[in-house]
């Protein structure tokens with residue numbers, strides 16, 4: 001019941017407000033009563049995480065604790081699950097059906113495409129991709145160009161933009177590599193636009209945020225480079241070489257970010273393979 005909220009759920013569940021911290025929570029289904037302790041009028045929250053906070057996560061942790069300590073739960077009221085799709089918080093099949101069938105409203109993620117330090121040609125490419133206009137074989141066929149509709153990356157049938165950049169085995173392997181290194185779990189959205197729109201905003205130091213924002217663009221750009229080299233130059237990288245290309249490219253873009261001291265190094269040490 002992923003839509004049940006925990007502490008503070010009537011407004012917005014903590015798991016939605018702090019998705020990264022939710023991934024790190026040792027117990028994800030605890031009730032308020034289980035983590036709340038009150039001794040001599042002092043309120044104490046016993047929330048445990050599976051690991052220590054990384055440097056760039058510190059402000060998320062600070063915001064989280066400041067939020068939960070700003071709330072004084074009503075101790076007279078029984079602790080209960082809150083079903084956020086229903087206004088009264090009570091589960092009903094009707095509200096569940098409505099939540100399942102409602103199309104999410106996605107605002108075009110222009111900030112995630114243009115507002116960062118990646119090279120402008122990359123922003124242009126991702127912008128074109130999010131509009132569904134890059135020249136993958138399905139788009140070429142729509143323009144009546146006679147071409148075999150196959151994916152040169154996984155050697156399967158059909159090269160659509162979503163397949164190439166999100167769902168192809170090679171693309172998934174690269175996305176999963178990054179998610180794994182950042183301790184994240186994710187279900188890949190259907191479209192490039194949705195993937196960019198739901199790329200979680202990261203709180204923390206500005207330089208780290210700047211690199212974070214470039215990650216999806218860098219993955220898509222590297223996949224596109226690899227696809228073009230396979231198609232036009234008959235050269236293919238191994239998965240290992242493709243991963244190395246991604247981390248090398250990300251590091252080269254990171255040089256444009258204004259770092260002071262250890263922040264970049266700490267971030268790269270945690271994500272770059274040794």
Ligand SMILES: [Zn+2]
Pocket residue numbers: 151152153154155156163164168169170
């Ligand atoms: Zn493929």
